Amino acid sequence: MPWVFRGLRNGVLTTGYPRRPDPYADTFRGAVTVVDPAATGEVEELCPTSAITRGEAGQVALDRGRCILCGHCVHQRPDAFAWAEGSEAARLTRPALVVPEHEEDDHALAELRTELARRVRRLRRSVHLRHVDAGSDGADEWEIAALLNPVYDVHRLGIFFTATPRHADILLVTGAGARGMVQPLARTLEAMPQPVVVIAVGTDAISGGLVSPSYATSEGVGHQVPVDVWVPGSPASPFAILHGILLALDRVPTRRSEVPA
Amino acid sequence: MSTTVSIASSPLTEWRTLVCKEIQAGRRLAGLFGTATGEDVRITAALADLTGGIRLLDTVLPSWQRDYPALTPDARAAFWYERELHDLFGIEPTGHPRLDPLVLPLPDTTSRPRPGSSVQPGTLHPTEEAVGRHVLGPGMFTIPHGPVRSGVFESVEYLVETPGEDIPFPQIRVYHKHRGIEKRFEGLSIEDAVLLTERVEGIASVAHALAFCHAVEDLAGVEVPRAAGLVRVIHAELERVANHLDVALRLAEAAGLAVAIARLGWHKERVLRLVSRCCGNRFGRGVVVPGGVSDLPRVAAAELAGELPRLERDITGDEQVLMATASFLDRLRGTGPLSTDLAATHGALGPIGRASGRTEDIREVDRDDGYRHLDPITAPHADAGDAMARLRVRWAEVHDSFDLATAAVEQLDHGVPGSLRADVSTVQGRGVGRAEAPQGEVLYVVEIADGRITRCKPRSASFHNLPLFHSVFAGDILTDFPFIEASFGLSIAGVVL
Numbered sequence: 158m159p160w161v162f163r164g165l166r167n168g169v170l171t172t173g174y175p176r177r178p179d180p181y182a183d184t185f186r187g188a189v190t191v192v193d194p195a196a197t198g199e200v201e202e203l204c205p206t207s208a209i210t211r212g213e214a215g216q217v218a219l220d221r222g223r224c225i226l227c228g229h230c231v232h233q234r235p236d237a238f239a240w241a242e243g244s245e246a247a248r249l250t251r252p253a254l255v256v257p258e259h260e261e262d263d264h265a266l267a268e269l270r271t272e273l274a275r276r277v278r279r280l281r282r283s284v285h286l287r288h289v290d291a292g293s294d295g296a297d298e299w300e301i302a303a304l305l306n307p308v309y310d311v312h313r314l315g316i317f318f319t320a321t322p323r324h325a326d327i328l329l330v331t332g333a334g335a336r337g338m339v340q341p342l343a344r345t346l347e348a349m350p351q352p353v354v355v356i357a358v359g360t361d362a363i364s365g366g367l368v369s370p371s372y373a374t375s376e377g378v379g380h381q382v383p384v385d386v387w388v389p390g391s392p393a394s395p396f397a398i399l400h401g402i403l404l405a406l407d408r409v410p411t412r413r414s415e416v417p418a
Numbered sequence: 419m420s421t422t423v424s425i426a427s428s429p430l431t432e433w434r435t436l437v438c439k440e441i442q443a444g445r446r447l448a449g450l451f452g453t454a455t456g457e458d459v460r461i462t463a464a465l466a467d468l469t470g471g472i473r474l475l476d477t478v479l480p481s482w483q484r485d486y487p488a489l490t491p492d493a494r495a496a497f498w499y500e501r502e503l504h505d506l507f508g509i510e511p512t513g514h515p516r517l518d519p520l521v522l523p524l525p526d527t528t529s530r531p532r533p534g535s536s537v538q539p540g541t542l543h544p545t546e547e548a549v550g551r552h553v554l555g556p557g558m559f560t561i562p563h564g565p566v567r568s569g570v571f572e573s574v575e576y577l578v579e580t581p582g583e584d585i586p587f588p589q590i591r592v593y594h595k596h597r598g599i600e601k602r603f604e605g606l607s608i609e610d611a612v613l614l615t616e617r618v619e620g621i622a623s624v625a626h627a628l629a630f631c632h633a634v635e636d637l638a639g640v641e642v643p644r645a646a647g648l649v650r651v652i653h654a655e656l657e658r659v660a661n662h663l664d665v666a667l668r669l670a671e672a673a674g675l676a677v678a679i680a681r682l683g684w685h686k687e688r689v690l691r692l693v694s695r696c697c698g699n700r701f702g703r704g705v706v707v708p709g710g711v712s713d714l715p716r717v718a719a720a721e722l723a724g725e726l727p728r729l730e731r732d733i734t735g736d737e738q739v740l741m742a743t744a745s746f747l748d749r750l751r752g753t754g755p756l757s758t759d760l761a762a763t764h765g766a767l768g769p770i771g772r773a774s775g776r777t778e779d780i781r782e783v784d785r786d787d788g789y790r791h792l793d794p795i796t797a798p799h800a801d802a803g804d805a806m807a808r809l810r811v812r813w814a815e816v817h818d819s820f821d822l823a824t825a826a827v828e829q830l831d832h833g834v835p836g837s838l839r840a841d842v843s844t845v846q847g848r849g850v851g852r853a854e855a856p857q858g859e860v861l862y863v864v865e866i867a868d869g870r871i872t873r874c875k876p877r878s879a880s881f882h883n884l885p886l887f888h889s890v891f892a893g894d895i896l897t898d899f900p901f902i903e904a905s906f907g908l909s910i911a912g913v914v915l
Contacts (some may be wrong), residue, residue: 159739170684181691186698205610227613227704232712240698289566292575294595295911296620296701299664302570303690306683321569323856337544337594340574341565367614372531372539373522373598392620394700 158321171310174396175403175410182244182396188389189231189238191219196237203230206360206367221246221365222254225391230368244396247356247388247404249273251379254363254387273385274407276352280326283315287325289345291378292335292368296392297359301329303335303395316402322348327405329398330382333361333368334375346382354405356386360392366391421636421784423850426475430486433461433477438492440465440473446765446778448472449861449877450489452497452507453534457481457512459507460534463489464850464861464877466765470783472850485510495764498885506531506600521596521914523548533600534873544593545890557581564898565594572910576903578896585891585899590884592914599915603874608634608708608845613872615862616703619912620878621664624650624657625855626862626876627706632786633851633864634708640840646710647788649838651826652722653693653702653851654787655819660689661856661907662769662812663733666740668904669809673746681736688729692717710839719831723824730820736812750806754890754902758801764886767879768858770906773811774803780854792825802847805905843869855879857908878912 172179194216201209208223209230217237219230230238248254249269277284288301304311305318319325322345330342346353357378360366365376375381388401403409428436441447449464455598459479467474481487488511489496501520502512507532511517522531523544531539564575577589599618603611615630616623628650635642642650650781663686670678690700696715697705705711715722761774771778779797781789789795798814800807848865858879865873883906890902 160675160743163681163736163739166675167684185694205606205613225613225617226699228698229609288570290571290595292595293572293911294617294620295572295625295909298570299621299690300700303683303687306687307680308684308687313776318570322566331598332573332595335573335595335597336542337596338565340546341573341594345566361617364662367610367617368597368599368602370538371598371602373544373596391617391703392701 165282169346170307171313172308174399179396184242184315185244185394185396186226186240186242187394187397188221188241188246189219189226189228190241191217191237192239193237193283196234198234200230200237202233203233203396205229206364218255218257220255220364221389222251222360222387223289223366224389225360225366232317239405244394245400245409246390246397247381247386247401249386249404251363251387254389267348268309270407273354273405277354277406281301281408283317284326284406285317285319285324286327286329286402287319287322287345287349288329288331289338289342290331291362291381292374293359293361294392295330297361300392301331301358301398304399309395309399311399322346323350325349327354327356327402328382329356329358330378331358331362333365333371334378334381336373336375339375339381342378342381355382356388356401356405357384358388358398360389360391363387363389421632421850421852422471423474423636424471425436425476425848427476427478430477430479433475434487434489437463437465437475437489440475441493445473445914447493447495447760448765448859449863450503450876451863451875451877452494452503452509453865453873453875454507454532455534456835459502459509461486462863463698464863468778468783474850479509479761484508485512487512488514492513496608496884498881506533510669518523519548519593521593523593531598531601532873534606536604538601544596549593560659561896563915565591574910578899580896583895585719585894585896587888588891590887592884592910595910596914600875604869606871606872607642607869608842608866611874612707615876616701619855619878619880621661621909622657622855622857622860622878622912624653624702624704624706625853625860626878628787628853629851629860629862629876630864630874631706631708631851632853633862634842634866635840636851637845637847637849637866638709638840638842640709640842642710642787642840643836643838644788645830645836646789646838647713647791648826648830649714650706651788651792652715652823653697653705655823656689656693657702658856659817660686663689663817665724665812665904666809669750669805669901670740670746672900672904673749675743675746678736678743678746685729685733685736691724692729707839709842710837713838714830719827722827723831725829726820726824730817733816738824741813747806749810749901751804752903753805753894753898754905755892756803756886756890758803760886760889761803766886767882768855769808769811769815770883770886771858772797772799775799775801775805778859780852780859784852786853788826791829795822805901808905822828857912858883876915878909880910880912884908884913
């Protein structure tokens with residue numbers, strides 16, 4: 158009985174996101190951005206995961222799919238790199254994680270969106286998620302599980318977690334793609350009814366992050382399963398994961414707290 | 419005072435006698451691992467005493483010798499360590515009771531990762547066939563839990579062999595998550611290696627970074643500045659609170675207490691948010707650097723000093739109701755008991771050990787960092803050894819953590835002068851460092867040459883404690899399983915690197 162009153166004690170704790178902006182989501186250090194693509198010097202050397210590269214014309218680019226948010230580059234070269242505040246860092250294609258964004262093929266992206274929208278048409282109001290850990294460091298699981306706490310409360314959005322792949326529509330994969338999980342991951346995907354959407358959660362899942370190269374991983378799960386949405390972060394924050402799920406369902410309302418490129 | 423380290427080397431036959439003698443003399447086997455040096459393998463046993471000393475005993479297994487007499491028959495705690503040695507180096511501890519693959523099941527003919535040798539192995543594919551099955555007795559059947567679990571869990575496979583309802587013995591398979599971290603350390607700079615330590619066991623990022631940095635600082639012979647030590651305390655204690663809340667949350671989930679789940683989830687989120695407001699990362703990553711910390715908390719000390727008691731008061735309110743909920747406590751009392759004898763012979767670490775009569779707490783033994791400036795910790799302990807005792811110990815630790823963090827904030831608030839980092843740029847040699855993670859003692863043995871890591875062996879409390887999971891199912895039934903698992907509070911990422 159005391160639980161009833163405790164449950165009412167603090168009122169509504171739940172975020173208004175995605176309907177309204179959330180101050181925590183909007184001020185979270187969700188990504189790193191390149192402020193001066195023409196920066197000189199050996200900026201590539203600053204990055205422990207080789208996320209920073211130079212293009213043919215010498216312009217600096219940063220791959221958020223490799224970035225582990227250590228901030229070494231921001232600390233050493235504030236003239237060239239800066240934290241990008243915001244949580245909406247998920248993208249629909251792997252190349253779109255590279256900033257500054259080069260001229261995107263609008264036509265191809267539109268086609269991709271249409272194809273994904275066709276697949277998720279029936280899932281938009283109620284969707285069931287299944288999570289598989291393919292060699293994570295354990296923190297990613299905490300952040301996914303956080304989606305169920307009263308602050309994020311994804312049930313209000315018709316998003317549910319299910320214990321069996323047979324009931325799941327979306328597969329969340331974390332971890333660097335450990336080879337011991339290749340078979341279980343494949344079997345899970347196979348057990349899911351079509352259509353299936355796959356979301357790679359975290360930098361480890363996208364590229365292996367700091368764990369790769371390794372004899373025991375496949376540098377991200379993209380080599381093992383067909384990924385539809387890429388959510389960077391080390392680990393990806395609950396808001397970033399929620400944004401990724403909404404992006405998959407084409408339910409992101411406006412580009413409000415999106416991480417600026 | 420920090421860990422005092424002594425290193426000795428001896429021939430194989432003497433080495434074994436020496437290790438056994440140390441253990442009989444009451445020292446705790448804190449680790450056993452190999453390092454490939456060319457074609458040879460150097461085996462190191464780490465032995466800890468209660469006064470903060472770690473003794474490393476080395477012996478070299480020459481390239482032509484692939485076996486040595488196993489320690490496990492005389493030192494039970496070596497059980498998993500020797501299986502890991504076998505997997506990573508292909509050496510054979512003869513007389514080992516059950517040398518099944520543990521972290522990397524490979525067919526015997528393939529090459530091994532051999533951490534320490536500068537050679538990077540090609541891709542290694544673990545094969546399920548290399549792991550034997552042990553189902554014995556009439557009417558026995560096996561219920562596999564995992565590796566894909568029913569919920570948001572890390573991948574691990576428990577094979578519950580049962581004649582019906584009670585669980586005589588669960589098999590534990592952890593190899594699915596093997597990431598090859600030990601090899602990955604090799605060749606990294608010290609700064610980059612810290613980032614990798616934060617990803618060894620992600621829910622104990624701060625503790626792993628601390629243990630690694632203690633090893634480096636010990637080698638460099640420096641003490642971290644006072645302010646840096648206090649910042650380290652704040653983050654290490656907040657990490658402990660978050661982890662213990664997670665254990666309570668999982669226990670409430672196992673019991674299906676909806677309101678408790680929501681309340682504890684909210685508190686945990688508040689802790690993680692507080693950490694992210696202090697340093698930009700929800701797991702305290704990037705705070706601990708070799709020689710000190712990267713920055714002061716970005717939240718003003720006065721604000722922190724107000725926030726911490728508020729958080730503790732809210733948590734305490736729910737703790738009191740939870741610990742008076744009969745339907746919940748009934749599931750914990752007498753569940754998954756770990757005897758004090760086994761805890762002592764195995765050297766059980768952290769809250770698991772302290773719920774079964776152990777009193778060791780590395781924060782108190784080593785008094786590193788800011789702990790030396792704060793009141794001594796009265797490591798709470800109990801003797802019952804069941805899931806209930808483990809939860810009680812964790813709650814007591816949560817309150818200790820708030821006290822420590824608040825005291826550290828107060829001292830910082832009085833304006834501690836000086837820098838945040840000591841210079842550790844020129845370090846060479848082999849160092850040992852440890853820290854008390856929420857799961858228990860984390861031990862790092864680090865070798866550095868020319869500013870690069872040549873060998874780094876992290877040993878998490880999760881690795882040391884998980885084998886005890888075999889032995890705590892005395893008369894417990896299938897529905898007790900989630901309670902016992904949650905009460906251990908371990909991370910599989912830290913078990914299989």
